[in-house]
Amino acid sequence: MRLFLTMIPDKLDLAQLPTPLQFLSRLSAELKGPRIWVKRDDLTGCATSGNKVRKLEFVLAQAIAESADTLLTCGGLQSNHCRATAVLGAQLGLKVHLILRGVPPEQLPDGNLLLASLTGAEISCYPLSQYQHLKELFDYWLDFYRGRGHKPFIIPTGASDGIGVWGYLHCVNELAGQFSEQGINPGAIICATGSGGTQAGLTLGCHLSRLNIPVIGFAVCDDAVYFHGKIRDDIGDWQKRYGISVDTEQLNIQVNDRYMGPSYGRATPEIFSTIRHMATLEGLILDPVYTAKAFYGLIQEIKAGTFQDVSDIVFVHTGGLFGLYAQHDKLGLSINSSAAGFIA
Known part of the structure; x- marks a missing residue:
C-alpha cells in the first residue's frame, strides 16, 4: 500500500x-x-x-488545479455531500451551485439544507421528473456559467x-x-x-x-x-x-x-x-x-x-x-x- x-x-x-x-x-x-x-x-x-470530506480533499484540489471558480454538484435536499461541498467551497472562496432532487420545504430549511443555504450556495431544486435528466441539467448550468466568464467544475453525486x-x-x-x-x-x-x-x-x-x-x-x-x-x-x-x-x-x-x-x-x-x-x-x-x-x-x-x-x-x-x-x-x-x- x-x-x-x-x-x-x-x-x-x-x-x-x-x-x-x-x-x-x-x-x-x-x-x-x-x-x-x-x-x-x-x-x-x-x-x-x-466521509465526503476525505473525497473532497482530492476532488477540490483537482478543481483548483484546473483554475475552477465555480463548483457544480448534486444530491437530495438533505445531501451530506452537497452540504460539505457548500461549506468547503465557502472556505476556499469558490462559488457553489447545488442541483438538488426534491421540492423545497415551505418552512425554513433544516439540517443539511439549512447549512448549505447559510453558506450562500446557489440552490436549484428539481422534482424527480426533471432531476432524472441530470446530465441535461449539468449541461445547462455549465453553459450558463461559461457564458458569464466563469470556470465551472462538475463534482458527481457523493464525489464518487x-x-x-x-x-x-x-x-x-x-x-x-x-x-x-x-x-x-x-x-x-x-x-x-x-x-x-x-x-x-x-x-x-x-x-x-x-x-x-x-x-x-x-x-x-x-x-x-x-x-x-x-x-x-x-x-x-x-x-x-x-x-x-x-x-x-x-x-x-x-x-x-x-x-x-x-x-x-x-x-x-x-x-x-x-x-x-x-x-x-x-x-x-x-x-x-x-x-x-x-x-x-x-x-x-x-x-x-x-x-x-x-x-x-x-x-x-x-x-x-x-x-x-x-x-x-x-x-x-x-x-x-x-x-x-x-x-x-
Whole structure:
C-alpha cells in the first residue's frame, strides 16, 4: 500500500485526520459476538463532517488545479455531500451551485439544507421528473456559467469517481496503522453504500495493501447488482486517470441490499429504534439515511450468526448527523422534565 500512496495526486488538508477508532464495549457484550469498533469518520470536521470530506480533499484540489471558480454538484435536499461541498467551497472562496432532487420545504430549511443555504450556495431544486435528466441539467448550468466568464467544475453525486477513490485509499492506510497499534484483527470492514465511492476506495485499498479484509457495503438505495457495477466503474475511472493497472476481477466486492428499507432517505421504525438505542447505549449518533440502516443490518447479521467466527468488526461511520435533524419528528422523543426537590 505504501507504494501506491507515493502516487497520490495533489490534495488539500480539509479533514481532521486521523479519525479515532471507538470500541463499543456495551453493544459487543449485548450481542455476544465479535468486538465492534467504529471508525469515527463523522469526526472529520464540524460543519464539514463525514466521509465526503476525505473525497473532497482530492476532488477540490483537482478543481483548483484546473483554475475552477465555480463548483457544480448534486444530491437530495438533505445531501451530506452537497452540504460539505457548500461549506468547503465557502472556505476556499469558490462559488457553489447545488442541483438538488426534491421540492423545497415551505418552512425554513433544516439540517443539511439549512447549512448549505447559510453558506450562500446557489440552490436549484428539481422534482424527480426533471432531476432524472441530470446530465441535461449539468449541461445547462455549465453553459450558463461559461457564458458569464466563469470556470465551472462538475463534482458527481457523493464525489464518487476516480478522483474521490483516493479519499478511502488513504483511509485504508490509516486504518492499517490503527489495527497494528491497537491489536485489532478485523474479519470485516462495514460501511453504508449510497453512491459507491467510499466502498470503492476501501475495497481497492484492502486489495492493494493485501490486508485480506472483506469490505461489506450495506446498500441504502439501489440493489447489489447496481453497486457491483458502480464500484467497478469508479475503480476503472481511477485506473484510467492515473495509469495504474489493477486486476479488477480479483477485487472482493460484497454488497448487502437486504436492509435498505422503502427507498433512499426513507427509514422504517426499526431504523429509528436503532438510532435511539445506540445513542442511549454508547452515545453514538447515527442517521436514518445511511449509517443507521447499515448499522441495523450489521446487528441483524451478527444475531443471525454471520460473523460468528470473527474476532473484530470495524464499522466506518460516514456521518450524516445534520440529516437526522430533518427527520427528528420520527424519533418518537419527548422531554421528561422534573424539578423535584427545588426550593426557592
